[in-house]
Amino acid sequence: MNTPRTTWMAPGLLGAALLLLCTAPVTWAQSKSDDKLLHRYGGVLAPECGNYLLPQLLYLGDSLVVREGGKAILTGRNAKAAPTHFGATPPPEFEAAFTSEVAGSGAMVFVFYRNASGLFAVVEGGPKVMAAVPAALKGRRVRHCDPNRSVAPGTKPPVEIGPTDLLRDEKFKRSYVQALGPLAKEPWLMELDGPAQLVKKVQVAGNEYQLASVCKNHDCYDNNMVLLYAAASQTVYGKVVQRGRAVLVGAPPAPVAAELERLWKATYRSGK
Structure with missing residues (x-):
């Protein structure tokens, strides 16, 4: 006579299996929730989005980062949503909060x-x-740098262009x-495909200029x-540093030359 075979499982293994079955939907739901939060809030926030050397906040989903000079100076691990951060009466305009732990700092x-x-x-x-937080970030609201996340609901994101887009304009080119003169033979200056700001x-x-x-x-x-x-006068002024040597192009008048120097220092020597 054939006797039905019964698969036996140790009580400990059975308990572990049941625990996995029970927690799997919760873990999956949590992952989906985290993905939604990252999609809504993830990315860089900064007082000036165009310069990565200036102080920034980064929400990366599992961590919160404060960055300065292009380097992380604070990293908070195990980032978690804290919807009740302010209790039952959050301040106006509050939408979300995320907590984390910085090793050795709380x-x-x-x-x-x-x-x-x-x-x-x-x-x-x-x-x-x-x-350790840079002065530019202390007690100050900083804007999200992604226009699709930062734009007000129902508003179309602004059109943004980079230096390579300018080259498509024949008048600019x-x-x-x-204005470049002999420097026009330099490939990086003619392609403008290196690291750039918007x-x-x-x-x-x-006068109004595009920077x-x-x-x-x-x-x-x-x-x-x-x-x-x-664009109105089709005039180009600039400061070019080539192999460490600086030159002004386009013969800018004194006030424009002074502003170019200030802009150059803010962009490429902000840590000096």
Whole structure:
């Protein structure tokens, strides 16, 4: 007679299996929740998004980072959402908070706010953490650098361009090549494909310019440039550093030359 076979499992293994079955949906749900939070808040926040050397906050999902000079100076591990950070009565515009632990320094928190201007965050923490936070970030809301996350609900993100986009404008390219003169033979200056900031509008000496900055791939410190382009007059002024030597291009007037120097220092020598 054939006797039905029964698979036996040790009580400890059976308990572990049941525990895994029970916790798996919770873990999966938590992962989905974390992904949504990262999609909504993840990325860089800064007082000036165009310059990675200036202080920044980074929410990376599992960690919170304070960065300065392009390097992490505080890293909070095991980041977790803290929706009740302010208790039952959160302040106006509060949207989310994330807590973390900085080794040897205690808790660090990023508090996110949203208003008609976009998405912002403030860093909070204990005395050791706040002592290490750069002055530009202390007690100050800084804006999310991703326009798709920072834009106010229902508002279309602004169109943003980089230096390579300027080269597609034949009027700019003609004026740019003329301003460069002999430097136009340098590939990195003609391709503008190195590390760069987004082009933005600035006012200099009463005129509107587009400000662009770019440096040479793998040799940013000694080969870099800031330039100002006035589309109305098709005028290009700039400061180019080539192999550590600086030269002004486009013959800028004194007030513009002074502003180019200030912009160059802020972009490439902010730590000096």
